[in-house]
């Protein structure tokens with residue numbers, strides 16, 4: 001079984017080519033494609049075996065496509081070799097921004113709480129591939145509320161710092177893809 005990559009959101013920038021050893025380049029063989037997305041997302045040039053994507057691929061919708069290819073004699077239409085199966089993997093690009101789950105968050109903390117008391121833990125997610133590069137890696141930081149609060153950049157856990165003199169405090173958090181830092 002072959003394993004091929006295609007890029008997330010990339011359309012027709014390049015193509016894949018199937019080639020049979022039975023193909024002497026004289027136009028006597030024909031290539032056929034079947035399986036997931038055959039003819040609706042991927043098309044094949046019968047003569048050359050070139051496979052093109054005719055729609056934009058979104059890894060976050062479908063990351064793998066299992067397809068099958070046949071090579072047949074142009075005249076007899078008999079299979080020239082056993083049908084082969086291959087998988088097209090849609091390679092991730094960083095095309096999703098991180099989002100907070102269940103936000104906006106509200107939390108209360110008693111006056112004169114000890115420094116270091118946990119206020120809350122915020123959780124964000126990113127739909128990109130967490131197993132590839134930094135596309136889904138998150139870093140938490142505070143936009144407003146310093147120096148009275150801090151946040152663990154990795155876990156999103158927020159803790160208060162020194163107590164303010166007076167008045168309410170607003171804690172504004174943001175998440176950034178790590179690549180932007």
Ligand SMILES: [Ca+2]
Nearest residue numbers: 096126128135
């Ligand atoms: Ca992302």
Ligand SMILES: [Ca+2]
Nearest residue numbers: 092093095128
């Ligand atoms: Ca992506």
